[in-house]
Every structure is written in C-alpha cells, then in structure tokens.
Amino acid sequence: MSSTTARSRPTAIGSKPRLLLIGAGHAHLHLLHQSSLLSRFDVTLVDPGAFWYSGLASGVLAGDHSPATDRIDPATLCLGRGVALVRARLCGLNTDVRQALLSNGTSLAFDRLGLNLGSAPVLRSSDDEASGDSAASLPGDKQTHWQIKPIPHLVRLRRSLERRFQRRQSVSVEILGAGASGVEIACAIEALGRHHQLAAGALTIRLRHRGSGPLPEAPARARRYLLAALERRGILVVDSHHDRHLPASDIVDATGLGPPRGLEKFGLPTIDGRGIAIDPSLKVQGTDGVFASGDCAALIDHPLPRLGVHGVRQGPVLARNLIASLDPQTSLTSYRPPARALSIVNLGHGEALALYGNAWWGGRLASRLKRHLDLSFMQRTRSLR
Ligand SMILES: Cc1cc2nc3c(=O)[nH]c(=O)nc-3n(C[C@H](O)[C@H](O)[C@H](O)COP(=O)(O)OP(=O)(O)OC[C@H]3O[C@@H](n4cnc5c(N)ncnc54)[C@H](O)[C@@H]3O)c2cc1C
Numbered sequence: 001m002s003s004t005t006a007r008s009r010p011t012a013i014g015s016k017p018r019l020l021l022i023g024a025g026h027a028h029l030h031l032l033h034q035s036s037l038l039s040r041f042d043v044t045l046v047d048p049g050a051f052w053y054s055g056l057a058s059g060v061l062a063g064d065h066s067p068a069t070d071r072i073d074p075a076t077l078c079l080g081r082g083v084a085l086v087r088a089r090l091c092g093l094n095t096d097v098r099q100a101l102l103s104n105g106t107s108l109a110f111d112r113l114g115l116n117l118g119s120a121p122v123l124r125s126s127d128d129e130a131s132g133d134s135a136a137s138l139p140g141d142k143q144t145h146w147q148i149k150p151i152p153h154l155v156r157l158r159r160s161l162e163r164r165f166q167r168r169q170s171v172s173v174e175i176l177g178a179g180a181s182g183v184e185i186a187c188a189i190e191a192l193g194r195h196h197q198l199a200a201g202a203l204t205i206r207l208r209h210r211g212s213g214p215l216p217e218a219p220a221r222a223r224r225y226l227l228a229a230l231e232r233r234g235i236l237v238v239d240s241h242h243d244r245h246l247p248a249s250d251i252v253d254a255t256g257l258g259p260p261r262g263l264e265k266f267g268l269p270t271i272d273g274r275g276i277a278i279d280p281s282l283k284v285q286g287t288d289g290v291f292a293s294g295d296c297a298a299l300i301d302h303p304l305p306r307l308g309v310h311g312v313r314q315g316p317v318l319a320r321n322l323i324a325s326l327d328p329q330t331s332l333t334s335y336r337p338p339a340r341a342l343s344i345v346n347l348g349h350g351e352a353l354a355l356y357g358n359a360w361w362g363g364r365l366a367s368r369l370k371r372h373l374d375l376s377f378m379q380r381t382r383s384l385r
Helices: 026-031 054-061 074-078 126-130 152-166 180-195 220-232 308-324 364-382
Strands: 018-022 042-046 084-086 090-094 099-102 107-109 112-115 144-147 171-176 203-209 236-239 250-253 275-278 290-292 297-299 343-348 351-356 359-363
Touching: 018 107, 026 112, 026 308, 054 152, 054 180, 054 343, 054 364, 074 084, 112 308, 144 152, 152 171, 152 180, 152 250, 171 180, 180 203, 180 220, 180 343, 220 343, 220 351, 220 359, 275 290, 290 308, 343 364, 351 364, 359 364
Parallel strands: 018 042, 018 112, 042 084, 112 290, 144 250, 171 203, 171 250, 203 236, 275 297
Antiparallel strands: 090 099, 099 107, 343 351, 351 359
C-alpha cells in the first residue's frame, strides 16, 4: 500500500491510467483481487472506514460472532498490491476535468472512476410517524433510536443492550419494518437476551409491520413457518394500523434502504429513490469512464432489491469493463441480474428460513448453509492479501 496522501496530478506520458475507486463495497473489493486489472491501472481506493458484511450482521448482534469477524480493513487488502488507500469520503466530483474532491480537503485526478458507495436508511417522514410507525418512551426513560446501516450501528446496539442486560434493567424494543432485516434483528435481539439468561418479562420485542405481516413477499407456508418461529421466541408481531404508540426504550428503524444521502451533489444522473443511473455495462449514463455498482447504482429499466449479492456479481463485470474501456475497439459486457437469488433469513438459535423464488425451507440445515456461505465469503475476501 502506498501512503494515505492524496494526489492531484495529470497522467504522465507513458504512465498507467489512473483508476479511482470510491467506496470499499463488494464490487470494489473484488477488483483488488484482479491482477490483470491492477497491472493496467494506477489504482487508488478511497473509503473512510472498513468493509462490514451484512450477511453476518445479525449474528454479531445476537452475540454469535465478534464484530471483528464481520469486518475487513481495506488497508490489509491494498497492502502489497500496489493500491493506494486514502481514508476519506468523496464530497464533490467534476467529471469534466476528472477530479474528485475529498473530505480531507484534497482532490484526486482520475482517468477511470468507480463508485461503490452502498446505501443508507430511508429518512422517515412525519407521515410515517402519523401512521403509527413510532412508539412512546417508557415513563422516566429516554428512548434510543437505532439505524441498521452502516452495520457498526448494530454493534453499538448490541453493546448498549448488553450493558442493560448485565444491570438487569428491563428493555423493550420496537422494530419498525418486518422485512428480512427487521425479522433478523428481532430474532438476534431475542437470542442476545437469551444468552444473558434474562428473567421472564425483562425483554419485550415488538416487530411492527404495516398490515401485510412479516416477509410479505415470501410464500404463504414459509410465512406461517416464520410466524410460528417468532411466536416461539416471544416476539410480538404488531400492525401499525391497530397498535399505536406502545412504550419502548429502543426503536430500531428497519423500514428500508435508499440511495446514499447527498448523492445529488456529485452532479451525476440519478433515478429518484433508486440511485446513480447506470446502463447494463455499469457505466454511469451519459459519462465516459465513470462506473457505479452495488446499492448506490440503479440499472435503468431494471429496479433491483438492495442486496449485497448484486454487488458481488457485478464485481467481475466491472473488472472486465474497466479493462475493456481502455480499448475503444472492445465492447463492454452487460450485467445480467439473476431472475431469483437465494436469501437466508437468520432466526437465531441455529435456525434460519431459506427462500429461493417460490421454494423455501426452514430449520437447522438452512442456518448451517447460511453460516457456511457467509464465513466462506469473508474468508475468500480476506485471503486477497
Ligand atoms: C441488517 C442487514 C442485513 C442484510 N443482510 C443481507 C444478506 O443477508 N444478503 C444480502 O445480499 N444483502 C443483505 N443486506 C443488504 C446489504 O447490506 C447491502 O445490499 C450491501 O451492503 C450493499 O453492498 P455495496 O457493495 O453496494 O456497498 P457496501 O458494502 O455498503 O459498501 C459501501 C462502502 O462505501 C463507503 N462509502 C460510502 N459513502 C462514501 C463516500 N462518500 N466516500 C467514500 N466511501 C464511501 C462505505 O464506507 C462502505 O465501505 C442486509 C442489510 C442489512 C441492513
């Protein structure tokens, strides 16, 4: 790894084109493994922190994995691969003169640019509050609000809960949103409480939905399996239309992810609520040599759910197209999203619910498969060193 000093210099004649990668997301981590790409470019990665893998996040919250298991420091990947790392955020972009402005006050010149910035929780409006997506605080207690991304928020939530469990304080958590993340978080908090052998009634967990129940898109029998699992864990499923303003010490917002905040300041074409507009080659619409991938990118005419799996699958396409973009005679490859993707929802206590299109199965085998896939992904990604 070269130093963390930012550069702003034009390409010298005969030197390699400069590839600037903003964000250590799934697709960009894949690029750090591609020697054919690294040999063609002078590469710089910009990220303020670390890569956190959301597949293991619920296991970390449940106390089954340490936070370190879920985290990769990009410095360890850049080291020895000739990739410069700058610990900063992108805060401005001028694609005409090919300059990126960073939060450390410096700017970097580039010939090719990759954006893999992830996503952020959608900000809740006063309409959401009015529709019952809120909870009253317990008398005399302050209420803590938690976001589920970036993942370190969940590490802080675990530490806060553990402190209170150790002091034998009672805790009531309201989870807003009963999609896969909300369900995983409810189950993880219950599992964490069980590890601490809490007295009956010391922990209340409510999973709040807006009338369609948990995992509304899953097959009916899978949903019945899930409801039974939630009931066994004592997790209350509540409907915003009927149960309003129940007291809670903690609110966890799992209502959904949207584009990173402030995306519009980069002056790139965006699709409202979805992200930076890209064509199937992952090239940002109307630009030359600027690519975007993962949650921050929106394939025109093909909305995708915000899932890490797309970032992972886009990695090889991005690598190929960055190299191809150096030769005007070579055409770019398209990213073809899979028609369906395996999703495994962690229910804690060694149980999970696997969903693949209309097929599903629940139990210990699904949990073992999830654990195997997630830990193998982390091992593979770390071994890029
Ligand atoms: C609780 C939870 C569980 C989930 N479980 C799953 C799951 O099991 N399977 C699944 O497929 N998906 C899951 N997801 C969705 C998954 O988290 C996202 O789809 C995935 O992280 C997106 O990956 P990415 O590569 O786009 O970006 P990320 O992996 O989020 O990386 C983005 C990077 O960009 C950096 N960055 C952001 N802004 C800037 C900036 N301005 N300048 C420089 N760097 C910046 C960040 O520091 C970060 O390192 C889950 C989400 C949550 C919240």
